[in-house]
Amino acid sequence: MTIEVRGLTKRYGEKTAVDDLTFTVRPGTVTGFLGPNGAGKSTTMRLIVGLDAPTSGSVTVNGRHYARHPAPLAEVGTLLEARSVHTGRSAYKHLLALALTHGIPRSRVAEVIEAVGLAGAARKRAGGFSLGMGQRLGIAAALLADPAAVVLDEPVNGLDPEGVRWIRTLLKELAAQGRTVFVSSHLMSEMALTAERLVIVGRGRLLADTTVAEFVRSAGHDEVSVTSPEAGRLRELLAGPGVEVASDAPGVLRVRGAGAEDIGLTAAAHGVPLFELTPHRVSLEEAFMELTRDAVEYHAHGAGRPAEVAA
Known part of the structure; x- marks a missing residue:
């Protein structure tokens, strides 16, 4: 089940929301x-x-436009707006209505309710659900037809730490079953733990289509923090082509272009004592912020550049 996006553009009047996107999930x-x-x-x-x-x-989706599939819900399960539920219906009746109108067995309703952890609230009105419970109900609806692909927009919104961990495990299990899993999130830490590939967009245009490991590696700038009572001498010893050494405080160096092992061996060979030698790897969040620096629509004051005010 492959999702193919080719030259996709969407305009709303003068606003271009999606601009010539091409990628494959x-x-x-x-x-x-x-x-x-x-x-x-x-x-x-x-x-x-x-x-x-x-x-x-x-x-x-799998070579066809979504609407042309005879059973679309079995092709792609979606969570785009968890609150798009009749607030007077219970979770069970909401899912049952979906099942009965799409030829899905009634027994499947109980299965997904149990799977998302809503068994104790299945008969309660959805209008009284917390944001996290609403997310779980939306995910249950996405899984109802046992789809070959899932498209989830911010599925961890409103979930507590246990719920976030559950989503992480669920997404990995779905992918391990051979399903297509396409998920958006603002939580970079979760994406770093969950996703293997990334599609990154800014102002409607494609910025990156790569693996998480390749994306972080391409950001470069791995740094080693070194603390030594002979920092000045160590700085001279480390100086060389491709090595950058900076200092923000007495006795503390920030080194780029040399690994912790090389720094430690150099210090040992010249009798320079070290109090600290700490590698710092570029995080997914740091790499993402660097890539999208010029694609952010609104900037807050104090974020390193002036705020943009909508006219």
């Missing part, structure tokens, strides 16, 4: 969909399942 892996607010992520997900029509370009 493949089965068997969790693909994270990242971008700043207003980057076009939700619009792209709506286009995948036919809730919006593209201005140009195309998107297919």
Whole structure:
């Protein structure tokens, strides 16, 4: 089950929400969909399942447009807006209505309710659900038809730590079963733990389509923090082509271009004592912030550049 996006563009009047996007989401892996607010992520997900029509370009699911599948819910399960539920219905009746109108066995309702941890609240009205419970109900609806692919927009919103961990495990299990998993999130720490591939957009355009490991590695700038009573001498010893050494405090060096092992061996060979030798790897969040620096629609004061004010 492959999701193919080709030259996808969506305009709303003069606003271009999605701008010539091309990427592929493949089965068997969790693909994270990242971008700043207003980057076009939700619009792209709506286009995948036919809730919006593209201005140009195309998107297919397993070789067809979503609406042309005889049983669309069995192809792609979606969570785009968890609160799009009749507030007077219970969780059970909401899912039962979906099942009965799509030829899904009634027994499946109980299965997904149990799977998402809503068994104790199945008969309660959805209008009284917390944000986290609403997310669980939305995920239950996405899984109801046992789809070959899932498209989830911010599934961890409102979940407590246990719920976030559950989502992480669920997504990995779905991918391990050979399903296509496409999930957006603003939580970089979760994407680092969950996703294997990334599609990153900014201002509607594709910025990166790569693995998490490759993306973080390409950001470079791994750094080693070194504390020594002979920091000045060590700095001279480390100086050389490709090595950058900076200092923000007496006795403390920040070294780029040399690994912790090389620094430690150099210090030992010249009798320089070390109090600290700590490698710092670039995180997914740091790499993401660097890539999207010029694609953020609104900047807060104090974030390193002036705030942009909408006219």
